[in-house]
Amino acid sequence: MQSRRCRRTLSIPAMKVSRRAALSEDERLDALGRLLTDAEIxxxxxxxxxxxxxxxxxVSRxxxxxxxxxxxxxxxxxLRLGEPASPVPAPVAALLLEHIANRDNMNTATNPASCWLFPGRRAGQPFRPDHLSALLNEVGVPAAAARGAAIRQQLxxxxxxxxxxxxxYHDKTTSRLIRETGGTWSRYAPGDHARSPTGWLPRESSDS
Incomplete structure (x- = not known):
């Protein structure tokens, strides 16, 4: 405006972000079953x-x-994601431990002692989140849609x-998602929830 290269009033259109809807529960469980059993992936x-x-x-986390x-x-x-750490069902635990024992990108001279669960090719760096997201999409797990389905089912x-x-997650995020999904926990009593219920396990495909 100061250089008089545009008008005094300038309208900047809002950026449009298109996101795929969350997977249905059937789609989520189908994808989960395939990942647990398909050795080709x-x-x-x-x-x-x-x-x-x-x-x-x-994926960034x-x-x-x-x-x-x-x-x-x-x-x-x-698996420590928050507090307390989340229990891992037996089939997933076996897969997780096998992955740790045979992680990719550990044989290079610069990366033999990497502590990342998903080591990257660069020394000391984890796998790139954008690349991991793209690879997951290729095997039929769109990360954002899958995460949306998972968090809604948990809530x-x-x-x-x-x-x-x-x-x-932040409490405000889960509260918003509960309202959106019509969850039954909207009037759950506040207080100290540092401990998850005894025996809590994320849903497994065999439970449906």
Missing amino acids: PMRLRVAGVIVLLYAQP IVRLSVNDVIRDGDTVL LELPGPVVADALG
């Missing part, structure tokens, strides 16, 4: 996809997980504060 994509479909984690976030307590395997089954603490 690369292991890292199977594990990353299961974390999205079960625990509603964004998944690539920042380390092997130290996978906790073994006797025969129980836990239909558990109180928002419990889900927020365990999966690392």
Whole structure:
């Protein structure tokens, strides 16, 4: 405006963002079953996809997980996403532990001691989230749509504060999603929800 190269009034159109709707529950469970059983899918994509479909984690957070976030307590395997750590169902635990033992990008001279759950090709760096998201989409797991389905299903089954603490979500986010999904926990009593219910497990495909 100062250089008189445009008019005094300038209208900037709003950016349009198109997002795919969340997967249906049947689609989510179908994708989960395929990742657990299809050995043709690369292991890292199977594990990353299961974390999205079960625990509603964004890819940007998944690539920042380390092997130290996978906790073994006797025969129980836990995944630290929030507080408390989330229990991992047996079929998923076996897949997760196999992945840790055979992670990609660990044989280069610059990356032999990487602690990332999903090591990248660059020394000391995790897998790139944009690349992981694209690869998941190629195997039929659109990350945003899958995460939306997972978090909504969790909120239909558990109180928002419990889900927020365990999966690392903000309370305002889970409260908004509860309203959108018509969840039954909208009047859940506030208080200390640091501990998840005894025996809580994310839904498995065999439970449907």
